[in-house]
Amino acid sequence: MTLLYEHHYEQVITPLPPVDSDVLAEMNVIIYDSVRKDYAINVSWHEECIRREWGVVKDIDRDENKIKLVRVDGIWWVPVEKLLQVERVY
Numbered sequence: 001m002t003l004l005y006e007h008h009y010e011q012v013i014t015p016l017p018p019v020d021s022d023v024l025a026e027m028n029v030i031i032y033d034s035v036r037k038d039y040a041i042n043v044s045w046h047e048e049c050i051r052r053e054w055g056v057v058k059d060i061d062r063d064e065n066k067i068k069l070v071r072v073d074g075i076w077w078v079p080v081e082k083l084l085q086v087e088r089v090y
Contacts, residue, residue: 016046019083027086031057031067043069044085045078054089 019027034041034057044052055071069076 016084024083027083030086030088031060033088035060040071040089041069042085042087042089043067043076043078043083045082046084047082050084051076 030041033039038056040054040056042052042054044050053069053071053074053076055069055074055076057067058070059068060066061068061077064077065080066077067080069078
């Protein structure tokens with residue numbers, strides 16, 4: 001029997017396709033609506049891997065270009081330039 005820590009995982013580094021300006025504009029509208037109307041969204045972004053979390057955007061830091069995604073069990077500061085997808089949670 002092997003233990004999980006004995007396995008080595010390689011990072012897959014591939015260049016990310018640039019986000020289309022129309023898609024970026026739509027993501028910004030969804031983010032601002034989450035701040036104003038206090039509803040949850042799904043956010044995907046590239047860190048060392050592709051991360052996906054859901055929560056409500058409580059703050060937008062314009063100096064560092066990040067959004068603060070908040071949920072009961074966690075807080076994430078997500079860089080806007082690394083966003084891949086933003087969608088409403090229904």
